[in-house]
Amino acid sequence: MRTVTIADVARHAGVAVSTVSYVLSGKRAISATTRQRVLDSVRVLGYHPNAGARALASKRANVIALVLPLRAGMNLPVLMQFATSVVATARQYDHDVLLMTADEGPDGIRRVAASAMVDGLLLMDVEVRDTRVPLLRDLAEPSVLIGFPADAEGLTCVDLDFHRAGAICAAHLAERGHREIALLGAPGVVYERGTGFAERTRAGFLAEATERDLHAVAVPCAETYDEVASAVKLLFDAHPGLTGVVVHNEAAVGHVLGALRALGRAVPEDVSVVAICPDDIAERARLTSVLIPAEELGREAVRLLMAKLDGLPAGSILLEPRLTIRESTR
Amino acid sequence: MRTVTIADVARHAGVAVSTVSYVLSGKRAISATTRQRVLDSVRVLGYHPNAGARALASKRANVIALVLPLRAGMNLPVLMQFATSVVATARQYDHDVLLMTADEGPDGIRRVAASAMVDGLLLMDVEVRDTRVPLLRDLAEPSVLIGFPADAEGLTCVDLDFHRAGAICAAHLAERGHREIALLGAPGVVYERGTGFAERTRAGFLAEATERDLHAVAVPCAETYDEVASAVKLLFDAHPGLTGVVVHNEAAVGHVLGALRALGRAVPEDVSVVAICPDDIAERARLTSVLIPAEELGREAVRLLMAKLDGLPAGSILLEPRLTIRESTR
DNA sequence: AAATGATTTCGAAGCGCTTCGACACCTGAC
DNA sequence: GTCAGGTGTCGAAGCGCTTCGAAATCATTT
Missing domain, CATH: 3.40.50.2300 (Response regulator)
Structure with a gap:
């Protein structure tokens, strides 16, 4: 069972490879009939684009890195909610999430960025004097931080207000x-x-x-x-x-x-x-x-990162705090 | 600042592209002098191989998927230790980790597998009658499960004994x-x-x-x-x-x-x-x-998966339980 | 000195996809 | 009936890497 390539789809639908590509990406107008024929072939053959080839040709991996501080002392429920929300939101934008731990440090970030493995980075729990911050500044890949480092100038950060x-x-x-x-x-x-x-x-x-x-x-x-x-x-x-x-x-x-x-x-x-x-x-x-608001942080962070991936400018944002009244105040 | 390619390294070192590739992969003998010259060029130019291109040519993404049950009710410390251990161990084998949540279900698994985005899968918290198990069975990509489904025949599972x-x-x-x-x-x-x-x-x-x-x-x-x-x-x-x-x-x-x-x-x-x-x-x-033993589970699971990636047969394993004596028994 | 075999290096052919420019065809205006 | 301007589709050129077969080099042997 050889894996199905775009060429197989093109042959099956009786069109050129490029036509299939355009149907799938929607970057050029394709007649309704051709489009339908191609989509049918895709379904019939069970075609899934090869991520590597796509990344190579388009220079977009459709993956973002999530760098978590997987050390002791973090509040786990917060971390989990955040991670879950990041993954779910990223999927909505058709992106996947590469999980990294902070202990690979700046080298890890440099590595995944330079290898074009990810299009952007999300860093949680950035410290005030974080050694990774200067690196992020002159990285070609956009990034979003959760929390504000000492000097947030030129960075995109998300945090509770x-x-x-x-x-x-x-x-x-x-x-x-x-x-x-x-x-x-x-x-x-x-x-x-x-x-x-x-x-x-x-x-x-x-x-x-x-x-x-x-x-x-x-x-x-x-x-x-x-x-x-x-x-x-x-x-x-x-x-x-x-x-x-x-x-x-x-x-x-x-x-x-x-x-x-x-x-x-x-x-x-x-x-x-x-x-x-x-x-x-x-x-x-x-x-x-x-x-x-861990979930909201994750969602907004991804949203901002996606905006930056589209070349849009993205400033930092502060989330509105909300008070939950329980039994300790009267 | 265009990104450095293998061709740049080859030119800088005065060798063929393929020579650089062989130096880096070690798949063919290269003389010590050439090898050193290439490695120097790599360092000087700050070369990092393009992951997409590498994956495309070698059919190996060097990424594994980690499918976590990010739903409520999990014991978070266990989950965290496990995830941390998986990431760290995977890095030792020069692999990265793609984070997925179980709620994408079988489709998510099929998607990442078919797109050649990952070389193998690690599933945590597999249920006894998991809809993903039959899928895993006839997937080309190897997988390792944490926990045993009803019928573990032909699957590689890791669990506490x-x-x-x-x-x-x-x-x-x-x-x-x-x-x-x-x-x-x-x-x-x-x-x-x-x-x-x-x-x-x-x-x-x-x-x-x-x-x-x-x-x-x-x-x-x-x-x-x-x-x-x-x-x-x-x-x-x-x-x-x-x-x-x-x-x-x-x-x-x-x-x-x-x-x-x-x-x-x-x-x-x-x-x-x-x-x-x-x-x-x-x-x-x-x-x-x-x-x-979350950490050990993660480590062993990755080890087994790597073995399978190398084409080695890998049976299920049971980890030896260890008793910690505290204050509730005498 | 030629032939043999090892050793080291090279060149080229893909891997599967995107994207650019060009071509073919169809409209409607003159 | 011709030509400008759209549409819709195609072909081919890469993207950066791995890998195969072959060439080049060198040390041995005859």
Whole structure:
């Protein structure tokens, strides 16, 4: 059972090879009768174009690379949703997905790009000072990043709008009548590194609080229980009237709840808590939260990449955060 | 910056194109001096072979498809470890990985296979009566399955040796002096479907128990708390002297512990519990367990697939289970 | 010195597809 | 009846690589 080639289809339909190609690609007008004859032959013979030959001739592989950080510490449900959404969306655009792990590093990216194996790249979890970013800049292949590196100039990035997320949390607490609120953010070092998303959440939170005339503080937050507990204690010592807390640190959120319990402050009776974290974590603890929209991130990232493949300019985009109200705020 | 082709390398090194090809593939002897000259040119020019052209000429894409069940209900850590291991191992064999989701179904498989986009396929979580299995059988491309379908004849499958796993659990309990033990397995319907792995665990468990002259029973086990609780109650009513329980049902294991607690039986003081489940679940509950060796599964699956790609015959293999002793048995 | 055989290198023929320019045919306008 | 301008189709030239057979080179042997 030799594999069926376009020449077989052409012979079977009694037309030229190029005609078959044009029917399939739609790049030139073909009469309805010829078109139908060709399509019938395709069906009858079970023809599938050879991807390699197509890529070679057209300089388009119809494959995108998905570079995932398959290391420990990632939130798996988020990663999975993202990957699933990328694959599904890519298929809608008639593209396949080549899976790469971040630990091949820049070389892996250079390799797949230079080999014309993929037409574009999707990188998840880009770090602030990522060694791959300069490479992406002068790669011929377009790329889209999930997350913003330190200097996003000239790159296409997709991320949750953390400024708005911070603001939405503050607004939610304000609307519930809280007058004194706090943000527990990432560990201090993260701010010192100038990590964009942590800083932006903070700015949005404080701006909205100021706007609404609330008393607000924002403090970094470590991730071990003891450190979290003492930070929470310090916070309430300094601000006894505090009734609303936003936690933007998925590793610390459980500890914050524990610390509150230890201090004898009930949630939501005494203190309302809003988290900015993956949905599974918030769901488990029944927390009001702003989730990480993994599926939407994947979809938008692919959409942007496809636009770039078509030569369209594509700027970065920020996704609108959405608050899910659960049982930790009142 | 036109991309560098093999012709550029040949010109730069002052040799024929075919010589460059042979240097790179090692398929013919090339003198050391020529070889070095070519390799230098490759380095200087930054040459990377065009994957499409290579695939077209050699009929080898150097890509394998990884078909994952990206639906809910999978144990994510297991899936991730598996995927990571597959990608890493494939790279060792100079192959890349095309990521597909099971929801494209047989058509997706047919598509990538017929388009010569991949040389082989890796399917995870194959179901007992999987519609893709007959397809795989008469596909030209070799494939490896994780898990055993109803009829594995002529297929290459990799899985944990559940017969041994059942036996190891029984043996562990026997060594600790337990004389009356039970296996809580998959829900009844799973056995009725004739699912291989559930039945094999059961057989291994009972055989080992008989061997060691223990009193052993094996019962199916549902997955809601109430059903589990009543099953556990019935079990202990019927066998008051029961002191060892093996749970082979990752969804039920938490409920079993709860039910035991409700019956006033302490673990491990009154009852020893061994689980056959993903490591994260056992780790969380500090259970002695036989884990699902995701990483090893990935590695072995790729190894088998590569063997088949080289035309070697490859039978199915069963991985040796390993017991991790934690705090639930004594 | 010629012949033999190994060893190393070369040239050319594809692999299956896309795409460009050209050709054939058909309209309708003059 | 001729010619301009569409349509629809074809043929051929690659795309960049692998691989086969043959040529060229060199060391041995007779």
